[in-house]
Amino acid sequence: MPLGVRRTAFATLGTTFIALVVTGIAYAGNGGFLPGEAHSPNAHRIDDAFIFVAIFTGIIFLIVEGALLAFIIKYRRGKRARTAEGPQIHGSTRLEVLWTVLPAVILAVIGGFIFWELPGIADAPKAAAADETTIQIEGHQFYWLFRYPNGAVSINRMVAPADEVVNEQVIGLDWDVNHSWWVTDLGGKYDAIPGRVNKTWFKAPVGDYVARCAELCGIQHALMDGTVHVVPRAQYDSFIKQRLANASGVALGKEEWGACQSCHRLDHAYIGPALGGNPLLGDVAGLTTLLRNGQGQMPAVGKNWTDAQIQALVAYTKQFAKSGGA
Ligand code: HEC
Numbered sequence: 507m508p509l510g511v512r513r514t515a516f517a518t519l520g521t522t523f524i525a526l527v528v529t530g531i532a533y534a535g536n537g538g539f540l541p542g543e544a545h546s547p548n549a550h551r552i553d554d555a556f557i558f559v560a561i562f563t564g565i566i567f568l569i570v571e572g573a574l575l576a577f578i579i580k581y582r583r584g585k586r587a588r589t590a591e592g593p594q595i596h597g598s599t600r601l602e603v604l605w606t607v608l609p610a611v612i613l614a615v616i617g618g619f620i621f622w623e624l625p626g627i628a629d630a631p632k633a634a635a636a637d638e639t640t641i642q643i644e645g646h647q648f649y650w651l652f653r654y655p656n657g658a659v660s661i662n663r664m665v666a667p668a669d670e671v672v673n674e675q676v677i678g679l680d681w682d683v684n685h686s687w688w689v690t691d692l693g694g695k696y697d698a699i700p701g702r703v704n705k706t707w708f709k710a711p712v713g714d715y716v717a718r719c720a721e722l723c724g725i726q727h728a729l730m731d732g733t734v735h736v737v738p739r740a741q742y743d744s745f746i747k748q749r750l751a752n753a754s755g756v757a758l759g760k761e762e763w764g765a766c767q768s769c770h771r772l773d774h775a776y777i778g779p780a781l782g783g784n785p786l787l788g789d790v791a792g793l794t795t796l797l798r799n800g801q802g803q804m805p806a807v808g809k810n811w812t813d814a815q816i817q818a819l820v821a822y823t824k825q826f827a828k829s830g831g832a
């Protein structure tokens with residue numbers, strides 16, 4: 507192949523590659539490159555740290571890969587004999603000092619920046635005690651259970667007040683496995699580990715934010731997601747009040763049934779058997795035994811559920827106890 511053609515081929519290949527990569531990144535936008543779209547001060551700081559590190563790694567990537575490509579092209583064998591020896595070079599003090607000192611400086615700068623950002627990620631801003639809300643988050647196979655300051659409970663959907671600090675206490679249960687609470691838009695991952703209370707916080711505007719379990723926790727881990735539903739303070743207050751007043755009501759029962767659905771369907775066997783028409787769905791005493799103790803492959807899904815919580819479930823599921831199913 508004549509030299510000119512080969513050069514054109516290289517140039518075309520290179521340009522195409524760069525165009526594809528750049529389009530990909532541009533098209534993906536924030537969702538593709540950033541951890542998420544930050545909606546809480548701590549999440550913003552995580553993004554800042556991410557971008558700061560990405561700038562250095564990006565530049566280093568371009569320099570290293572660029573040099574690699576340049577050297578491959580510039581020092582290719584071409585028409586030289588296979589046996590031709592290259593020039594023998596011994597040491598270059600300046601270069602060696604440079605490539606030792608520069609990485610050390612870069613690491614120190616990155617480390618310094620991260621340590622500067624960390625307190626703003628870990629520590630909640632001080633607020634008047636009256637404005638503080640603390641919500642406890644329990645990881646279960648395979649659902650999230652939220653406990654509010656007044657004792658109300660919700661499942662897989664946390665309701666939280668907007669524009670104020672919400673403290674989160676993430677815990678695990680000693681009969682369960684490890685999970686990890688991760689609301690990408692509101693901050694980092696916090697593990698739900700039996701015997702530990704991991705604390706984090708957020709302060710977010712009104713909106714719905716997706717929560718994921720970020721720790722492979724068993725067969726239905728992929729279905730272990732939830733929503734953080736951030737609403738104006740008054741709406742939050744009335745939600746937890748109503749929830750407490752209807753502690754055995756259908757609204758909670760429906761959420762609890764969502765937890766069952768990570769393993770059960772009404773009309774066909776899934777991880778567990780089909781439940782349509784199963785008389786246990788209308789039987790508080792029977793379900794209490796089953797949920798508190800588990801059975802065979804079914805974990806003790808409701809080991810720490812109160813009687814009211816089980817009544818709430820039955821208030822919702824009794825409709826399925828009669829309706830026939832496979
Ligand atoms: C982690 C998966 C999983 C979850 C979550 C789960 N189950 Fe099960 N369930 C099973 C399995 C597996 C079985 C079969 C148990 C066995 O081997 O005996 C089962 C069996 C049952 C049975 C049949 C028991 C019988 O003897 O007829 C009922 C009723 C039941 N589950 C209700 C529920 C309810 C209600 C929930 C939600 C509160 C729930 N399950 C959540 C996996 C699950």
Ligand SMILES: [Cu+2]
Nearest residue numbers: 685719723730
């Ligand atoms: Cu999990």
